Amino acid sequence: MIEAVVGEFSELREELAEFYRDLHQNPELSLQEKRSAGVLAQRLRDAGFDDVTEQVGVTGVVGVLRNGEGPVVMMRADFDALPVEEKTGLPYASTLRAVDRDGQDVPVMHACGHDMHAACLVGAATLLMRARAQWRGTLLVVFQPAEELAVGARGMIDDGLFDRFPRPEIVLGQHVAPLPAGFIGYGTGPVMAAADSLNITLHGQGGHGSRPEAAIDPVLMAANLVTRLQGIVAREVAPAESAVLTVGRLHAGTKDNIIPDKAELGVNIRTYTPQTRDLVRGAIERIARAESTASAAVAEPDLEWFSSVPALVSDPRATETTIGAFIEHFGAERVQQMPQVNASEDVGVFGEVLQVPTVFWFWGGLETEPTLAAWAEGRIDQLPGNHSPYFAPVIEPTLTTGVEALVVAALTWLGKP
CATH class of the missing domain: 3.30.70.360 (Alpha-Beta Plaits)
Structure with missing residues (x-):
């Protein structure tokens, strides 16, 4: 079933890559993501979602896909950018500036990969819409603003996210990281501080x-x-x-x-x-x-x-089940356990409020062979990481891996026809 769904991605790959480049070139600061929210909402509508709501928690976007009786599964991506001047030299690098919440004129860049998160969620939602015959249940697609201010998840909840829309039984999320592209990293229990x-x-x-x-x-x-x-x-x-x-x-x-x-x-x-x-x-x-x-x-x-x-806790039992599906799909050599990460993520707020499991993983965004070589030679600190002005994931295989990971995880928890 999973192979049948992800097999459709080849038709979307280049179009989604162009969408990613557009998001990267047009970043917006936290709670200013109006353009980004608009294009993400339109992408869901274009994919066939007829239940799409904007301005949830100021600039958040929620899409609901009801497909018969079954579990409610939430997939979340953040999409705000940072006040960082991009130095990647990419042809689609950001040159934008904005006024931050303190009234300062600042450069703006997707230096944490949230543009990749959003593009992958669009791709996964599109594939799952097309493959409705393969699963049953309800898909809750959440594009969350203001992760960098650590207020976006709480803002969406306070705006009635789980009162106005179906309440999920599990929350799924991922983050692109300075790992080799094509690889998945995971932890269980508290994975982020x-x-x-x-x-x-x-x-x-x-x-x-x-x-x-x-x-x-x-x-x-x-x-x-x-x-x-x-x-x-x-x-x-x-x-x-x-x-x-x-x-x-x-x-x-x-x-x-x-x-x-x-x-x-x-x-x-x-x-x-x-x-x-x-x-x-x-x-x-x-x-x-x-x-x-x-x-x-x-x-x-x-x-x-x-x-x-709060600390981001990836539920041990739910994580074990999801990672088992990843290993079956990607192969054990591409799925690695990671140490705890001292950085923080507010996606854990959703599961904590609902008292349902959260499963969260990382996937690689740096060129595979040079990154593996840096690991082998002890040069990890020389790799561009999240929030660096030089951090921009290579589009492939990062995009394909991110889309497939979300699809595999969602189908692991959605019902069978």
């Missing part, structure tokens, strides 16, 4: 740089805090656990001889278990308050947790 972001504002007392005794220096306060925060993972998280704490932003002052009255820090953490997550969050708040007290700050620090994504 939870992510939490925090803004900290420290309150000092401004003054002249020549009279520090008459001021309370928030820059020194911030410097001490940055150093102390690094001790959380080193000395409070058990060695058997995994956590990352990054201070990615530190801003204070306007001039070298002026002591400012405040300092601002942006902190990001990555964890895999709720226990470690709570420990790290609590330790950050404790240390920030203690450093302020030790420095005689004029007020308690302001602590604003503004972004939160």
Whole structure:
């Protein structure tokens, strides 16, 4: 059955490749994906979907294909881009700029492969529409915006995704990665980290740089805090656990001889278990308050947790079943188990809210032979990865592999005729 469905892809391959190039050349920032949403919705309609809804969670697109009694299976792809200046040199490279949510003019690029995700989901949805005689059930196709802001999945849910449309029994998703093209990578259990972001504002007392005794220096306060925060993972998280704490932003002052009255820090953490997550969050708040007290700050620090994504858990039993189908289709040599990834993905929110299994995998997007050679020679860090200005998946066999993986996974869980 699977071979019969994917065998139809040869007719779509070049047309879908051109669609991918169009998406890549016309990227849009998170929650600004109006053009992209429009063309994705039209692609579903052109494929034969008569139930297509736009503007779900601002710019999300949902397609529903009902095909008799059977399971409801959700396939999801994200499609937002990043404020990155593309340096791939491709003939279809992006040269676009946009105004971000902070009002800054920025370059825009599909530096994380979301354009490939979207194109593959279009291809898989088209094939499954054409092969309705081969399966039974309901297919829920979700194009999710704003993954890069970690708010897109939650936004679609808050806009009634699972009230207005069929509630799936399983959520399927994939991510293109700096692996050899044609290869599938997977994990079970927590495969990607939870992510939490925090803004900290420290309150000092401004003054002249020549009279520090008459001021309370928030820059020194911030410097001490940055150093102390690094001790959380080193000395409070058990060695058997995994956590990352990054201070990615530190801003204070306007001039070298002026002591400012405040300092601002942006902190990001990555964890895999709720226990470690709570420990790290609590330790950050404790240390920030203690450093302020030790420095005689004029007020308690302001602590604003503004972004939160749970760990992405690929359900072990459902993953085993899906990967078994991948091995049968692609061959065991092309399907490899991967270590945990410290990056984060908000696709896990869907399954967590519904309390249904999520199955998530990675597939390769870099030229196969050079990438395998880099692995063999220990040069993995030299390969362009996601969010790099040089990251752009080779179109083939990446596109074919991504489409086939989604089709294989969907047919594994949809009902049989």
